Structures are given as C-alpha cells and as structure tokens.
Amino acid sequence: MTVKLLIESSKKGNTGIHLPLKSNFPKTDLHQTFPNEWVRETIGLPNVSEPEVVRHFTNLASLNYGVDSGFYPLGSCTMKYNPKINEKLANLEGFTKTHPLQPDFTVQGNLYLMMHFEQLLAEITGMDAFTLLPAAGAHGELTGMMIVKAYFQNKGEAEKRTKILIPESAHGTNPASAASVGFEIVEVKSTNCGGVDVAHLKEVMNDQVAAIMLTNPNTAGVFETDILEVAEIMHQNGSLLYYDGANLNALLGQVRPGDMGFDIVHLNLHKTFSTPHGGGGPGSAPVGVKEYLREYLPVPVIRERNHQITSETDQFNSIGMIRLAGSNFQVIVKAYLYILTMGSDGLKKASSIAVLNANYIKEKLSPFIPAGVPCICMHECVLSAKDFAPYGVQAKDISKRLIDYGFHPPTNYFPLIIPEALMIEPTETESKETMDHFIDAMKKIVQEAKENPSLLLEAPHYTPISRPDEVKAAKDLNVTY
Amino acid sequence: MRYIPITDQDIQDMLKETNLSSVESLFQSIPSSIRFKQDLALPMPLDEMELERHARQIASKNSTSQTHDTFIGEINYQHFIPSIVDTLSSNSAFYTAYTPYQPEVSQGTLEAIYQFQSYMTHLTGMDFSNASLYDGATAAAEALYMLTSSSRKKRAVLSSTLHPHVKEVIRTYAKMRNIEIEEIHSNDGTLAIHDAEDKFTEQTACFIVQIPNVFGLIEDLKPLYDKLSEKKIKLVVVILEPMLLGALMPYDPARVDIVCGEAQTFGIETCYGGPGLGFFTGKKELIRKIPGRIVGKTTDKEGREAYVMTLRAREQDIRREKATSNICTNHALNALRATIYLSTVGEDGLKAIARENINISHYAIDRIEKETPCQIPYKKPYFNEILVKIPTPHTHQEMIKKLYEKNILISKNNMGRFFPYLGESFVISFSEIHQISQIDNLILALKEVLS
Numbered sequence: 001m002t003v004k005l006l007i008e009s010s011k012k013g014n015t016g017i018h019l020p021l022k023s024n025f026p027k028t029d030l031h032q033t034f035p036n037e038w039v040r041e042t043i044g045l046p047n048v049s050e051p052e053v054v055r056h057f058t059n060l061a062s063l064n065y066g067v068d069s070g071f072y073p074l075g076s077c078t079m080k081y082n083p084k085i086n087e088k089l090a091n092l093e094g095f096t097k098t099h100p101l102q103p104d105f106t107v108q109g110n111l112y113l114m115m116h117f118e119q120l121l122a123e124i125t126g127m128d129a130f131t132l133l134p135a136a137g138a139h140g141e142l143t144g145m146m147i148v149k150a151y152f153q154n155k156g157e158a159e160k161r162t163k164i165l166i167p168e169s170a171h172g173t174n175p176a177s178a179a180s181v182g183f184e185i186v187e188v189k190s191t192n193c194g195g196v197d198v199a200h201l202k203e204v205m206n207d208q209v210a211a212i213m214l215t216n217p218n219t220a221g222v223f224e225t226d227i228l229e230v231a232e233i234m235h236q237n238g239s240l241l242y243y244d245g246a247n248l249n250a251l252l253g254q255v256r257p258g259d260m261g262f263d264i265v266h267l268n269l270h271k272t273f274s275t276p277h278g279g280g281g282p283g284s285a286p287v288g289v290k291e292y293l294r295e296y297l298p299v300p301v302i303r304e305r306n307h308q309i310t311s312e313t314d315q316f317n318s319i320g321m322i323r324l325a326g327s328n329f330q331v332i333v334k335a336y337l338y339i340l341t342m343g344s345d346g347l348k349k350a351s352s353i354a355v356l357n358a359n360y361i362k363e364k365l366s367p368f369i370p371a372g373v374p375c376i377c378m379h380e381c382v383l384s385a386k387d388f389a390p391y392g393v394q395a396k397d398i399s400k401r402l403i404d405y406g407f408h409p410p411t412n413y414f415p416l417i418i419p420e421a422l423m424i425e426p427t428e429t430e431s432k433e434t435m436d437h438f439i440d441a442m443k444k445i446v447q448e449a450k451e452n453p454s455l456l457l458e459a460p461h462y463t464p465i466s467r468p469d470e471v472k473a474a475k476d477l478n479v480t481y
Numbered sequence: 482m483r484y485i486p487i488t489d490q491d492i493q494d495m496l497k498e499t500n501l502s503s504v505e506s507l508f509q510s511i512p513s514s515i516r517f518k519q520d521l522a523l524p525m526p527l528d529e530m531e532l533e534r535h536a537r538q539i540a541s542k543n544s545t546s547q548t549h550d551t552f553i554g555e556i557n558y559q560h561f562i563p564s565i566v567d568t569l570s571s572n573s574a575f576y577t578a579y580t581p582y583q584p585e586v587s588q589g590t591l592e593a594i595y596q597f598q599s600y601m602t603h604l605t606g607m608d609f610s611n612a613s614l615y616d617g618a619t620a621a622a623e624a625l626y627m628l629t630s631s632s633r634k635k636r637a638v639l640s641s642t643l644h645p646h647v648k649e650v651i652r653t654y655a656k657m658r659n660i661e662i663e664e665i666h667s668n669d670g671t672l673a674i675h676d677a678e679d680k681f682t683e684q685t686a687c688f689i690v691q692i693p694n695v696f697g698l699i700e701d702l703k704p705l706y707d708k709l710s711e712k713k714i715k716l717v718v719v720i721l722e723p724m725l726l727g728a729l730m731p732y733d734p735a736r737v738d739i740v741c742g743e744a745q746t747f748g749i750e751t752c753y754g755g756p757g758l759g760f761f762t763g764k765k766e767l768i769r770k771i772p773g774r775i776v777g778k779t780t781d782k783e784g785r786e787a788y789v790m791t792l793r794a795r796e797q798d799i800r801r802e803k804a805t806s807n808i809c810t811n812h813a814l815n816a817l818r819a820t821i822y823l824s825t826v827g828e829d830g831l832k833a834i835a836r837e838n839i840n841i842s843h844y845a846i847d848r849i850e851k852e853t854p855c856q857i858p859y860k861k862p863y864f865n866e867i868l869v870k871i872p873t874p875h876t877h878q879e880m881i882k883k884l885y886e887k888n889i890l891i892s893k894n895n896m897g898r899f900f901p902y903l904g905e906s907f908v909i910s911f912s913e914i915h916q917i918s919q920i921d922n923l924i925l926a927l928k929e930v931l932s
Contacts, residue, residue, distance in 0.1 A: 002588055002786045005596060006824050016825035017563060021833050024917045025840040030728065033843070034699075034862050038731045044603025045828040050565060053824045057569040057593070064589035066577030074579055081484050082577050085529050091567075094540025099553045100754030101892040102544065103881050109542030110753050123522050135615035135756065138797070138809040146657055176797035176807035180626065181657035185802045223510040254508055259515045274484075276573075278814030279590040280580035280612070280774065282756030298653075320653035324618035324646050324721075324743060325556045326754020337536060343526030346482065353487050355507045356495060363499035376510055400585070409583055414798070431486040432495060458782075463585040468787035473779035477768070477791070479595070479609050480602040 002464065003059045007481055010046035016053050063464050064279070065408050071434050073361075075380045075411035075423025076171070076219065078249045078271035083341065086274070086334040095333055100325035104310045110329065111309035115302050117336045118286070124339075124347070125248075125265055126258025127288030131297045132327040137246060139322070140266030140285030141177035141213070144242050146319040147264055147289065147296045148211045149181055151240070154296075154317055161210035161239075165201070169194045169220060169415040174213045174244060183210065190417050193375040194220025194382075196230050205233060211240040216260065217247045219415040220373045221358065221380040221423070231261025240264060245285075248272045249427065250355055250379035253348035263290050273335035284331035298322045353428035354379040357435060361424055364439045368446045369398075372418035380425035382418050391453040395420040398445055400467065403460035405441035544890060546751075550919045551890040554866045554910025555695070556617070556646055557754060558722055558746040560834070561914055563825045566748040570818045580774070580810050584789045590813060591788035594776040597820040601744070604726045606734030607762035612774035612790075613811040614759030617721045617743025618650035621689060623761065623772040623806055624717045624739050625651055629660050630805075631770045632715075634686035636661045640672055642694035645899040647719060651689065660686075670696045670859030670868065674704045681708055687715040687738075692731060693722060695896070696859055697866040697908060699731045706736040715739065722746055723760075724912075725864045727835025739763040748822025749815050758815040769795065772806030834913055838865040842911040845920045849909070853927040858903070866910035868896060870903065875931055877905045887926040 030039045048056075066072070072079035090096075098107050118130040134140040145164070152161040164178040169190045178185055186204050189197040195218055212234055216224040224230070234241050243257040243265035249272045251257075257265045269275050270283035277283070289297065295317040303310050313321075342350065355378050362371055362381035372382035385395040399409030399422065411423040426435055448455045460466065487495075492504065501507065508516070527535060545551075546559055553559075570576070574589060581587030581594075594612045601610035614620045625637055637655065639648060641664040655662050666676045671694065681688065688709060693699050702716070709716050718732055720742040725731075734740075745757040761771060768775075769792060777791035797804040826834060842865040849869065850857045856870040871880055877895040884891055896906045911920075 002592055002788065005592075005599075007596075007599070010828075015827050015830050016565075017827075017830045019829060019833055021837050021913070023837055023840060025837070025844045028836075028839050028843045030836070030839070033839070034729060034731075035701075038699075038729045038862075040726070040728060040730045040832075043727065043828050043831060045600060045823055045831060047827040047829055048824060050563075050825065053821065054565055054569065056824070057821060058572065060589035060592055061569075061572040061574040062589070063587075063592070064574040064578050065583075065586035066574050068573040068577045072579070074582075077579055079577075079579060082573075083484060085532060087571065087576075089533060089536040092536060092540040093545060093547050094537070094543050096750035096752045097545035097547050097559075098543050098753045099546070099551060099559070099751045099890070100557055101553050101555055101894055102551075102753075102890055103885070103893040106544035106549075106885065106890060107753065109539040112542065113539050120523060126517075135619070135812075136808075136810060138807045139615060139619070142807055146653070149657060172796075172798035172801045172804070173807055173809050175802035176800070176804040179802035179804075180807045182659070223508075225510050225512070228512055228515070251511075253517060253521050255511045255515050255517050259517065276576045276814075277579040278576050278812075279578045279587075279593075279817065280810040280813035282615075282812045282815060283810065284756075320656075321618070321646060321649035322653055323650060324616040324754070324757060328755040329753040330750075330756060333536075337532055340524060340527050340535065341483075341529075341532055344521040344523045346526055347521065347523075349482060349485060352504050352507075353485050353492075356492065356504050357487070359501060359507055360495045360499055363501070376507060378507070399583070403583065403586055408586065428485050428487070432491045460585050464588055465585055465781040465785055465787040466783060468584050468781050468789040469779045470789055470791070473777040473789050473791040474794075476779075478778040479768075479775055479791070480599040481596075 003056060005481060006046045006048050006056055009048050009052055012047060014047045014049045016048060016050040070406055071430060071438055072408040073410050073424045073426050074408060075425040076246055078425060078427055080274055080427040081429035082274055082276040083338060086337045089337055090330045090333040108309060111302060111311060113336055115304060115309055117332055120339050121286055121288060125288050126256030127265055128291040129294040129297060130286050130288045132286045132332055133298050133322055134285040134287055135323060135328050136281060136283040137266060137268045137285045138173045138177055140287050141173055142180055143287050143298060143322055144264045144266055145178050145181045145183065147293055148240055150296045150317065150319045151293060152210055160208055163208045164210055165204065165212040167196055169218055169417045170213060170215060171219060171244060171246060193222045193373045194218040194415060194417060195222060195224050196226060198226050198229055201230065201233060205237055209237060209239045211242050213242040213244060215244040215247055217250050217378040220382050220418065221377040222373060222375045223378055227260045246271060247379065250351055252351040253344060254351050263293060269331055269335040274338045275331045275334040282328050282331060284328040350428045357426040357428060357430060361426055361435055361439060365442055368443055372421055380423055383422045384418050385420040385422055388449050391449050393449045393453050393456050395422050397456040398422060401445045401456045401459040402441060404462055407438055407441060549888050549890045550922060552909050553890060553892045555892060555894065555908050556644060556721055557751040558912060559751055559914055560746060560912050562748050565825060566818055566821045569821050570814060575817055576814055581790060584787065588788060591776050593817050593820050595778060595788050597816040598776060600820060600823045601760050601762050604723060605740040605762045606730060607740050608765040609768050610760060610762040611771055612776055613816040614761055614773050614808065615812060616757040616759045618647045620741040620759035620761050621647055621719045622651050622654035624741050625654060627770050627772060627805060628687040628715050632686045634684050636684045637686050638663050638665060638680050638688045640665055640690040642667050642672060643691045644695045644721065647691065670698050671700050671861060677705060677708060681712050681714055683712055685712060685714045687717050689717045689719060691719040693725060693864050696868040697863040698859055699862045699864060702732050722864060724835050724838060727831040728839060744819050747819035749818050756812055756815055758812050758819055770805050773808045774811050837913045841915055845911050848924050852924050854931040855927055865912055866908050868906055869909050871905040872931060877907055880930060883930040884926055889923060889926055
C-alpha cells in the first residue's frame with residue numbers, strides 16, 4: 001500500500017502558502033514584457049493545503065527504514081549513527097544563509113572551517129593536501145582519475161599511460177570512473193581473500209599503466225596484506241596508487257593510506273565521518289594527494305595569507321573546475337564537528353569496535369552460513385549463501401526475510417567474486433544486544449530455509465508492499481505522472 | 482562512549498564468545514612497519530556544549546542574507562523557504578536511509594523521488610526526469626558525456642553566454658575525453674545566431690545553451706531549431722534558475738532534447754554552494770542512456786502500486802566500465818526538499834512567486850538604470866537578474882567594499898574577468914525576499930558610492 005500522490009488530492013483554490021502574495025511592487029505586464037508564446041498559464045503541479053502536505057510526507061516517511069529505525073548492516077555503506085547535534089549545528093543560519101559568491105572577507109568563518117578540516121583530514125590519512133569539492137564518492141573517483149591524467153599529461157606521458165588497473169573485486173564505480181575520463185580498464189585477478197593477486201599484477205604491469213585503484217580493506221572486508229609490495233611495484237613502474245576510501249572506517253587511527261603508499265585518496269564523509277546518507281545523497285568526498293600532486297587539485301583552492309583566508313582559482317596545473325559552486329559545505333560542517341567530537345582516541349575506538357563487531361557477527365554466524373573468504377575480516381564480513389541452492393533459496397531471499405525480523409538487509413551479490421554474497425557491516429554504533437538479536441534472526445532464517453523455504457521466497461510478509469515487479473517497471477516505463 | 486554502545490565488559494564477552502584473543506589481534510594483518518601507533522594530532526575532543534559554542538563562534542564570523550541585504554544570484558538563488566520544508570525533510574526516516582535498494586522498506590523515498598521526477602518533467606516540458614544529480618554544472622557535463630558517447634561524435638558547441646562556472650566544468654570534463662569544444666559568440670548579450678552557421682557541423686554532437694544566460698537574459702532559441710535538426714545536433718538547455726519556469730516557457734519543448742541544470746532554487750538553502758540539486762530531464766528516446774538513478778511505478782505480487790529504481794542495467798554497479806555514467810547515487814535529500822517545496826507552494830503559488838520575481842527585478846532594475854550612474858548594457862527580456870556595468874573610474878572591488886559598509890552584499894564575480902570586453906561589471910539579482918525599503922537603500926547606496 002502506497003500513499004496517494006499529492007496530484008491526486010489537488011483542488012483548485014487550495015494552496016500551502018499565503019495567496020495572493022503581499023506585494024508593494026508595481027506589476028509587470030508579462031504580455032508586454034515577453035513574447036506572448038513564452039507566457040505560461042499551466043505547469044502541472046498540485047494545489048494542496050499545508051496540512052495535506054505535512055500528512056503526505058509524514059506518511060511517506062513511515063514507509064521508510066533508516067539508521068534511526070534499526071540495525072542497517074548494509075556492507076560497504078557504513079551506515080553508522082548520524083549525530084543529531086551535527087544536524088542542528090550545520091543548520092545554523094550563519095552557515096546556511098551564506099552564498100557561494102559572497103566576497104571572501106565576508107565568509108571567513110566558512111573558509112576557516114574548510115581550511116581546518118583539510119588539515120584534519122591530512123593528519124587522519126597521512127596525505128599532504130586536500131580538496132573538499134567532490135560531491136560524492138564517484139565524483140571523488142572521477143576527480144582522482146582526472147588528477148592522474150593531468151599528472152601524466154604534464155610529464156608528457158599521457159599518450160602512453162592509458163590503462164588503469166582494477167581488481168576484479170572492486171566497486172563498480174572504480175571502473176566506471178576511470179572509463180569516464182577515457183582510461184582503459186585492465187582487471188587484476190583477486191586472491192581467495194579478495195586481495196590483489198601480486199603475481200597477476202606483475203604480469204599485467206607495463207609502461208602503459210597509469211595507476212591502480214584499490215579499496216583497503218578490500219571489498220571482501222580483508223586487509224590487503226601485500227599493500228607495501230603492491231605500492232613498490234606500482235611506483236617502480238612510475239605508476240600511481242589510488243585509494244577508494246569506502247572502507248576507511250576499519251582503519252581510522254590504525255594505519256593511514258598515505259603511509260601505505262597511496263598517492264591519491266578519496267574519503268566518503270557520509271560513511272566514515274557519520275554524515276547522513278539522505279536516502280541516496282548528498283554525500284561529500286574530499287580528495288587528498290601527496291605534495292607532488294597538489295598543483296593538479298581542482299579549483300578553487302583555499303589559501304591563507306596575511307591572516308585572510310581566500311578561495312582562489314589561479315592554480316596553473318589544476319585540472320580546473322569540477323562543480324558549479326563551493327563544496328557540499330553543509331555535509332563538511334557535519335563531518336568536521338564529528339571529528340572534533342571524537343578526537344584521536346574516539347576515532348581509534350570507532351575503528352576498533354567496528355572491526356570487533358564485524359568479527360563477532362562473522363564468528364557467530366559462520367557455522368550456519370559459511371564465510372565467503374577464509375581470512376580475518378576487518379569492519380565487514382561477507383557470508384556466502386551458496387549452500388542454500390538445494391532449497392531454492394538465494395542470498396536475496398535471506399535478505400528479504402530479514403526485513404520480517406525488523407532488520408535492514410545486508411548488501412547482496414557484492415563483491416562479485418563471492419557467490420551469493422551477503423555482506424554485513426555492523427559499524428561501531430551498534431550494541432551487543434542488537435547484534436545478538438540479528439544473529440538469532442539469521443539462525444532462525446537458516447532453519448526456515450531448510451524447513452519451509454517458501455517463507456523466505458515470499459518474504460517480506462509484513463511490509464506495505466511485497467516484492468515489486470521489476471521487469472514490468474522497466475518494460476512499461478512509468479517514471480512521471 | 483557517546484556514539485559507541487559497546488562497554489569494556491561487552492568487549493571481554495565478545496572476545497570470549499568468539500575465541501578471539503584481543504581486539505589488537507584483529508589488526509595483525511597490517512604490516513607493523515606502517516601500523517600507526519601514536520595519537521593522531523587532532524584537537525582534544527569537545528563535549529556537546531563546547532561543540533555548539535565552537536560552531537556558533539565560527540558561524541558568527543560570516544555575513545549572511547540575514548545580517549546583510551544580499552543581491553547575489555548567478556548560480557544559487559535565495560528564495561523564501563516555507564518552514565515545513567525543514568520540518569518534513571528533517572524526519573530521520575528520510576535522512577538516515579540509504580539508496581532505496583530494498584524497495585519494500587523504501588517506498589517513502591521512492592514515491593518522493595517519483596513525484597520529484599514528475600514535477601521536474603512538468604516544469605521543463607520534457608518526457609522524463611532522473612532522480613537528480615550533484616549540481617547544475619555537472620548535470621550539463623553529464624549531458625555532454627552522454628550525447629558524445631551515444632552519437633560517437635567528438636565535438637560539442639557551447640554558447641559563450643553560459644555561466645563561466647558551467648563552461649569551465651564542461652571544459653574540464655571535455656578535455657579528459659578529448660572532446661573538441663567550440664563557442665558561439667554573443668552579440669549584445671545574447672547568442673550571435675549568424676556565428677552558429679559554420680560551427681554547427683555533421684560532427685557536432687550537441688549544442689549547450691543557458692537560459693537565462695550569464696547576463697540574466699533569456700535567449701531566443703527559435704532561429705536555431707532548424708539549423709540544429711538539419712545537422713542532427715542535440716539541443717541541451719541549461720537552467721540554473723528554474724523559478725523562471727513558473728512564469729515563462731521560453732523555448733519549444735518539442736525542439737529541445739535535454740533540459741538540465743540546478744534546482745537549488747526550490748526550497749534549498751544556498752549554504753555556501755552546497756549541497757545543491759542537479760536535475761536532468763529529456764526526451765523519451767534518450768532515457769536508456771541517461772546518467773543516474775530513475776524511479777518507476779510498477780505493482781507488487783498482489784497488484785498493489787509500488788515504486789522501484791528502474792533501468793538499472795545502465796548503471797555502474799551492474800555495467801562497470803560500460804556504464805552510461807559513473808554516477809552512483811543522487812542528491813535524494815535535496816530532491817525531497819524540492820518536492821516538498823513545490824508541493825507546498827503548488828501550481829498557483831509557484832506562478833505567483835515567479836511573477837513576483839519579475840515584478841521586483843523589473844522595478845529595481847528600472848530604478849538602477851534611471852536613478853544611479855550604473856549602466857544596464859543589455860536590455861533584453863530577463864527574469865530576476867541582470868548585468869550591471871560600473872561607470873569608470875570605479876572598480877568592482879571598490880564597490881564590494883563600499884557597499885558592504887552600507888550593509889549590502891554583491892557578487893564577488895567581476896564579469897569583466899570572464900568577458901574582458903565588459904570591463905568592471907557584475908550581475909545583480911532580486912527575488913521575493915526583497916522589500917521596497919531594501920531596494921530604496923540599494924539605490925541610495927549605489928548613488929553615494931558612485932558619486
């Protein structure tokens with residue numbers, strides 16, 4: 001059951017604002033000012049009253065499940081708690097009512113916060129310089145790949161360095177981002193722990209390779225133990241290492257990408273640094289580089305001189321502008337406040353507990369659903385539901401049944417190297433009791449799969465709708481009323 | 482710890498129950514040579530009261546549209562935001578959810594996006610809208626990538642009257658794929674149509690133009706339609722101030738292929754430029770090539786209406802390097818804000834607000850021209866902003882400082898920097914938030930500063 005669309009409640013004469021508008025300005029006659037055919041009489045929006053709007057969206061919200069509703073162990077997405085104080089403070093009018101084209105001297109607060117935040121991120125990652133401009137993880141990757149391209153162009157090797165190495169276990173955005181800016185993708189085989197197969201890396205390595213994109217811990221949730229060797233192989237070949245920061249929550253304060261040998265990193269503030277996911281954005285993905293790549297960062301860049309902080313566009317080798325204005329500033333304010341709340345001890349504790357929680361779940365569940373890889377996991381564990389095939393049950397059926405038990409499902413079918421993957425990332429903001437409830441539910445579902453698989457195949461049973469017909473959605477496209 | 486509900490006793494119990502020796506042992510796969518053993522050099526942690534004090538202190542160092550009369554637009558616009566936009570969008574069932582991969586527990590987000598898509602489609606007159614993108618400039622750049630790859634043509638033509646930020650972003654994206662970019666010159670502030678003749682070729686994938694353009698002027702595209710379709714060139718209209726569409730439809734939707742841009746204007750704070758709200762609407766024959774998410778209506782097993790993300794086979798998590806774009810998520814929460822805003826003001830409210838923007842800007846700009854030494858070099862149809870030329874020997878920098886002393890904020894962009902033939906000039910923007918007394922003050926201030 002869905003909520004009626006607002007257009008279906010629309011009635012001429014209803015409105016959610018005070019109409020007619022109170023105005024002291026003389027009216028401009030549209031027909032005298034503009035060509036007649038431009039003047040518009042109908043649009044297609046509803047006319048509804050304020051209480052109807054409020055009820056509509058409140059009812060819609062009740063059909064949703066968020067981190068504040070319950071356990072949301074969506075692997076690779078780091079669905080940790082979103083602190084409320086950060087929401088409140090990021091909404092201070094001193095921030096929200098500033099315009100991106102205000103002169104720098106009138107937004108010294110914003111510029112100070114951004115400059116300070118760049119320094120904090122540099123310390124946390126072991127990098128030298130940051131840009132806060134990219135709007136999302138994929139935008140960060142795109143920016144990083146542009147920096148790789150600009151670097152080799154400046155060295156006169158752009159014609160030659162056309163390839164990006166990507167492990168077969170990588171996030172789909174990695175190959176998509178590299179291909180977006182015109183690189184060719186070479187897939188590197190993965191070990192049984194999802195790591196880089198170093199022997200295969202050596203095989204595919206040649207002078208056409210511009211960079212490798214890596215997630216560490218990798219997408220199977222396992223630390224890349226050969227990272228130093230991989231870094232050496234890449235650097236000896238004159239190639240760069242790009243760090244996809246999706247999984248940084250495992251490593252905060254434990255080991256830094258900059259110390260592992262990475263040249264470029266992107267961070268997901270909406271994962272590691274607690275800013276909300278918003279139902280699919282807005283996120284924010286600062287990109288950090290080593291000193292020798294600083295000149296390629298996108299503009300504007302933030303500089304301090306004579307006690308004034310400025311936002312400047314004159315940077316000779318910069319890749320250029322990558323967005324309309326500013327940064328996703330409001331997201332940055334929240335992440336900045338999170339770091340100030342946590343401090344060094346807090347961040348170290350966050351990664352320790354994130355890793356402990358994932359291992360706890362893995363150890364408790366693997367007797368029932370085997371782990372996808374035979375290795376110590378970090379902040380997330382991957383289980384493989386392949387043994388349920390005889391019962392006609394797939395990973396997604398287990399996930400759908402979990403909804404009946406009040407949990408958000410884990411990530412399914414990723415990474416691709418693990419058949420029937422269930423990728424579970426509890427994060428550090430869950431209690432032992434919550435995880436125990438989850439573990440109990442999983443055990444019950446395993447039992448149900450064997451005894452009464454239709455319970456899983458027809459799940460979920462208690463949601464406003466059952467499984468939607470996705471084939472029909474794509475075939476009889478209806479994307480607008 | 483405040484955000485970490487695991488006690489020391491829990492840690493002991495968990496280790497014991499799982500036969501793990503210590504938390505430290507879980508990190509043993511990290512080579513010890515790079516293990517970070519010291520403390521991170523971060524400030525001492527703040528408690529909630531200290532944090533609030535700190536944030537308020539930083540925020541107080543900014544001037545805002547609350548402390549100063551602000552007449553800045555160009556890329557982000559200040560409009561009144563009904564309070565229910567904040568109230569409803571701050572429901573944590575919306576903002577703490579992720580991308581709606583599990584439709585059974587995400588119908589709220591999905592149905593909101595479906596309505597967002599519907600509103601944007603009706604506003605622009607196109608056939609479909611996606612679920613949103615990052616912002617107006619990246620939306621235009623995504624259109625460029627999409628149209629050059631689907632046509633296999635490596636050339637695009639831009640209007641020189643695009644906002645420089647949009648133009649720069651398009652150029653950044655274009656050079657990565659060696660897409661050749663040409664610009665059509667302007668004449669008196671709008672497109673010089675005659676200049677289009679030899680720049681539109683069979684090899685041109687698309688032509689990108691902005692309405693209203695960088696100078697606030699509404700381009701007349703009619704003379705271009707046939708020239709474009711003769712050469713099979715797709716027409717992309719970029720709109721950064723879609724409030725315009727509440728009063729005017731200055732192009733023929735049947736002759737346009739993509740209308741995309743920035744929808745921050747609908748219920749989203751300017752917030753120093755972000756997060757904004759990219760939108761992307763177009764003709765139905767393009768729908769299988771678009772970047773980003775799209776939500777469709779379908780039914781569930783019982784035949785009940787249901788919403789779900791659709792046409793997923795284009796996307797990066799499935800198609801990897803063959804995806805139509807690397808875009809992963811959208812700006813869902815801001816799309817929600819825009820949907821709440823447009824629902825609240827509604828059909829009649831949006832028309833009234835858009836018309837009021839025209840009333841105010843035309844009143845104010847007439848007075849600037851008649852009563853102050855400023856010039857309005859281009860007088861063509863405009864919506865709520867226009868280019869103002871500063872009389873010599875005065876400079877833009879001087880204007881910024883002196884107006885600030887009179888409690889007025891204007892744009893930091895000196896348009897003469899991007900268009901040298903203009904000299905010292907800037908774009909001034911008005912909206913329904915301005916009152917007559919503020920316009921009186923502005924006129925007085927301009928007269929005094931330029932006396």
